Amino acid sequence: MQSLQSYKIMDEKELKKRIADIRARYKNRLLILAHCYQQDEIVECADFVGDSxxxxxxxxxxxxxxLIVFCGVKFMAEAAAILAGNNRKVFMPDLDAGCPLADCADIDQVEAAWNTLKKLDISKDVVPITYMNSSAELKAFCGKNGGIVCTSSNAKAAMNWSLSQKQKLFFFPDENLGRNTARAGNINVSDIVLWDPLKNHGGCGEKDLANARVILWKGFCHVHTFFTVDHIKSAREKYPECLIAVHPECNEDVVMLSDANGSTSFLKKYVEDAPSGKTIIIGTEINMAHRLGKENPDKNVLPLARSLCPNMFKTSISDLCYVLDNFPVDNEISVPQYIADDA
Ligand code: SF4
Structure with missing residues (x-):
């Protein structure tokens, strides 16, 4: 087996040729999946490109x-491994590609929070919801406790369902997606409390927890909280006729000042559906914003600001070629069965 280092010094043409040969050899026994935030060189080699x-x-x-090779971050590869089932193998080209948002809530912290709610006799009234961008353990926790997993596309439906089942919901790990979704669903600010895992009782008063309808976890995606109101203002000054669409992981003030907000799939469709010649400013990861511009040459698609996800950026074409050539055990993603069953 050639070392990873030897792939790092191969030229791009050679890497692409090797990848094409491997894909031709394996045909549909091999599936390469790439998240929209991956670099172009990875996206070009993928069978499917999309959100998690x-x-x-x-x-x-x-x-x-x-054999499934997942070019994205770890929680996504875990979700793919769970849904792929036992007889198929899922690999990640770079195992260091984690997600700081998913890392904002670990299972010990969530269980400790739940135990606090239990002691206060509140947990029986709460549906836990975890965003897709979380570890497999958190997804299993929700499965075990009558909760659900949501995406940014169906967060609203997940909240509506939860509040039809019980009086309250506990949303983790992304505060902004939770807050933006709750506010869009006409939930009052006074009905929302923020759980800070680094503080005693989450930094919440007993009364506030008892009265709240929505408990939000204090977690965030640094790629999306990078966008500010000033970015929106200067875009509007420069392009008064523009449309601005952002991801709901952005801060509430940014979402409020934009023309639209939604998931990665929503943003893609928003640009596709806009009239030719329109300037559309996109507030999401830079690789995706640039690609939307390339895919829609009849429109002027611009990033709200340059915000790169360093973890998505970790996967290089050398890493991908190395994994495809060797399928190393070390790069395999596996989720323990007891977690997969509940997730
Ligand atoms: S963009 Fe944000 S949520 Fe997505 S992988 Fe990067 S840090 Fe995680």
Whole structure:
């Protein structure tokens, strides 16, 4: 087996040729999935490009694929591994590609928070919801406690369902997605409390927890909280006729000043559906914003600001080629069965 280092010094043409040969050899026994935030060189080699939910669905659907290579971050590869089932293998080209948002809530912290709610006799009235961008353990926690997993596309439906089941919901790990969704669903600010895992009782008063309808976890995606009101103002000054669409992981003030907000799939469709010649400013990860521009040359698609996800950026074409050539055990993603069952 050639070392990873030897792939790092190969030229791009050679890497692309090797990848094409491997894909031709394996045909539909191999599935390469790439998240929209990946670099162009990775996206060009993928069978499917999409958001985390769409990619997990592809892993589940393409039953002929015995080998799945997931170019994204760890929680996404775990979700794909869970949905792919036992007989198929999922690999990640760079195992260091984690997600700081997912890391904002670990299972010990969430269980400690839940135990506090139990002691206060509140947990029986609460539906836990975890965003897709979380570890498999958190997804299993929700499965075990009558909760659900949501995506940015269906967060609103998940909240509505939860509040039809019980009086309250506990949303983790992204505060902004939770807050923006709750506010869009006409939940009052006074009905929302913020749980800070680094503080005693989450920094919440007993009365506030008892009265709240929505408990939000204090977690964030630094790629999306990078966008500010000043970015919006200067975009509007420069392009008065523009449309601005942002991801709901952005801060509430940014979302409020934009023309639209929604998931990765929503943003893609928003640009596609806009009239030719329109200037559309996109507040999401830079690789995706740039690609939307390339895919829609009849429109002027610009990033709200340059915000790169360093973890998505970790996967290089050398890493991908190395994994495809060797399928190293060390790069395999596996989720323990007891977690997968509940997730
Ligand atoms: S963009 Fe944000 S949520 Fe997505 S992988 Fe990067 S840090 Fe995580």
């Amino acid at each position: 939910y769409a990619l997990a669905m592809q892993a589940s659907k393409n039953r002929d694929a015995e």
